[in-house]
Amino acid sequence: MSVRVRYAPSPTGYLHVGGLRTALYNCLFARQKGGRLILRIEDTDQTRRVEGAVENLLSVFDWIGLAFDEGPHAGGAFGPYVQSERLDLYRRHVSQLAEAGHAYACFCSPQTLEAMRAEQAAQNRIPMYDRRCRRLSRNEAEKRIGAGEPHVWRMAVPERRDVLVRDLIRGEVRFESATLDDQVLLKSDGFPTYHLANVVDDHLMQISHVIRGEEWLPSTPKHVLLYEFFGWEAPQFAHLPLLLNPDRSKMSKRSGDVAVEDYRKKGILPEVLINFVALLGWHPSDDREIFSLSELVREFSLERVGKAGAVFDQTKLLWMNAEYIKAQSDEALFENVRRALADLIALNGEPRVKYALVVLRGGVTSYDDAVKRVREVFAPLPPADPEMAALLDDETARAVVQELETRLAKLPAPLWLRFDELETAFKQCAQEAGQTRGLKGKNLWRAVRAAMTGQPHGPELARLVGIWGRERVLAELKRSLATVIGHAPC
């Protein structure tokens, strides 16, 4: 049997990282087995309609690089792929169920149900539909429907029997049907509930494996029953462990960033998000951690998916992002941040901006981070650090700085753009300047740093010189010399 899997989100307006992982595992499974990946939109809740949600979802998948073989955008032989466009299908199937006695009309109003639950709660009983409408005769039900009375259709769960769910990840899970509610299948507005639509569509779309979040495991026996009612073969199930907040509750919107879009904004690379999320609940047979999508396709297996929920660790995500950026060549990285640095390039020329990036890229965790660092190095200096400034209250240090300035000013102009040579030349100038007054090593460099930046930290000075260029280097040196003179210690 050919493998057909699906990712079936309800269009809430954003893609949850948990959803991304589900979609990814489905994708990996499909690709590896030479199967098809289907996108199906489960928009059966009219009250939660979000404008533009599908478009947004598609654009996020586009960014992330996951492609569906069939779906509302891609078409396919099993459409429509949007549930709100399949309403008649669900109605027909409910009639079929009703005909066979597996579904019944229920006329209980929301108020009635609420009262019933309140009473059950008060008596400390398990809240469950008491099946009062199940006892209605078919005649009476038809009469009330004919009279236009609002109603839903519920599934008639068998009284007492075991329902067995076979799960590829969890093995066999047994449920007693008495604990299963007579689930609503078709709502009073004519829309199906998840349970009905899901089963009908999975069957009609010939889905072979249902790979979804663990939160669906408790309702799977109902689905199994529905397959039985229809006389259909059920697909294979695989329930994935949940993605968790740091407090180990189900990862949710209110506890931080859960939307793929949020991570995109933070500068996380799409391939990193894929790599990272793949490792949440799945582990390869060795200890590798860096995987491209095609490597994941090769390595993935449901057998190696774990059972326990996984906390989404932002710190490790950032580390992985840094790893990916580290792996990029200087050229590639520059191209990736070029747009964000356009103004600086116009102002300082491309060679120096690019050089700055190369010098500063060590340890950057994102493109934004890289851009920030480059911007900082070109920005005006913050007020001098007192300790650093104090170094220049020294006669010798000042003389050395003065000497350095003189020597740098004499360097030929073209040299300032030949960064390697400039580094060497600068070091030589500084050392020679130091020699005139017997300043060397740490003392020499600290003094030069104080004069150039006034800051305790910063890029290596010999390279900062190339980044800044002649004009600024000389200007900063002069400025600090001027400042220092009137700055004698009290």
Next chain:
RNA sequence: GGCGCGUUCGUCUAGUGGCCCAGGACGCUGGCCUCUCACGCCGGUAACAGGGGUUCGACUCCCCUACGCGCUACCA
């Protein structure tokens, strides 16, 4: 409350009865490198939820307990 799932370092995890006084990664941390920070390199830290079995031998199998989580809607 009911039903279900789960439980190895803080976090992601390896481990399918002896290879494990438990391995890798992130984090944290010590050192080295060094004009500083970062990077890099080398090292350290830290876990089998508890209790009973089964077995010559249990992280691995069984049972119980505890804890966590999920579901319990005319939401998905």
